[in-house]
Amino acid sequence: EMNKSFKVDFLCVGFNKCGTTTLETLMKLNSDITLPKNKKETLFFDWYKNIENPLKVLQEKYYPDYLNNKCIGSTEPSYISKAKEVYEYFGKDVKLIFMLRNPIKATNSMFRMRLRRVPNKYYVNLYKKYNNLDDMFNDFIENQIKTKKCKDFFYDDIINEYLKYFKKEQMKFIVMEDFFKNPNKYMKEISKFLNIKNIKYTDKDIHVSNKGDKISKNYLCAYINNKTMNYQRRQRCKKGNNENNYARNIINKIYKYTLKSCDYKMNDTHEKILNEVYKKSITNTSKLIGIDLSNSWNLK
Secondary structure, three states: OOOOOOOOOEEEEEOOOOOHHHHHHHHOOOOOEEOOOOOOOOOHHHHHHHOOOHHHHHHHHHOOOHHHOOEEEEEOHHHHHOHHHHHHHHOOOOEEEEEEOOHHHHHHHHHHHHHHHOOOHHHHHHHHHOOOHHHHHHHHHHHHHOOOOOOOOOHHHHHHHHHOOOOHHHEEEEEHHHHHHOHHHHHHHHHHHHOOOOOOOOHHHOOOOOOOOEEEOOHHHHHHHHHHHHHHHHHHHOOOOOOOHHHHHHHHHHHHHHEEEOOOOOOHHHHHHHHHHHHHHHHHHHHHHOOOHHHHOOOO
């Protein structure tokens, strides 16, 4: 029977494409921290409704040795839009870590990720409609960013939603660009925030993970990758993120044929447009978290 004392102490809930995979890699080096076994993300809110006693499944599947653990957590950027659910399932005392990155650069990174992982038909159709990345990115800005269908980098909206349920003292905000300049400083701060021992890291432990420098080759490949993504999602929604190694190996084989390298850099016009789109949000976020973001991000 599950011990009543199982609880998640902290969640790194955001943001996508903001260095959370690197942060997680460094956290693994601290023996006081316990992260999900064999997975970066538990995707709890993708499957919790499908099964009885989801927290018990979460514990059994991802934290089997939790009784010996000091500080239990996970890195789940998909939780940015789940403030209420995080409160309901993980309690009012869970500590929250947010990693933020210049939203203009993060938007470009997200665009490429979605051309690789292809979450829905919109991204498949971009390949049908256009034959160059500038036009595709322009469409993405108009139809996903300006409309806030992709709201990932309007940080103030998301933090304010979390502030409805949690106190600001429970939140730790880290600017990705500053973090990579001085990771040791920030790992010390995180250790203090989580109330655990600090471990020093060497430079060789720090590398940008999950860079995402590949996209689908063409319309047909995007179509296949969308089917692959839907299959993966269905797997994950079975009893507790039940994505087996066999499925993952097949998916990786498919990617070998359907992806190509891509180091797309947006043009100046797009940069200016995004600067305007995010300007107000950046100002609000700076006030909210008490960090001058325009300075960290070299914004005009």
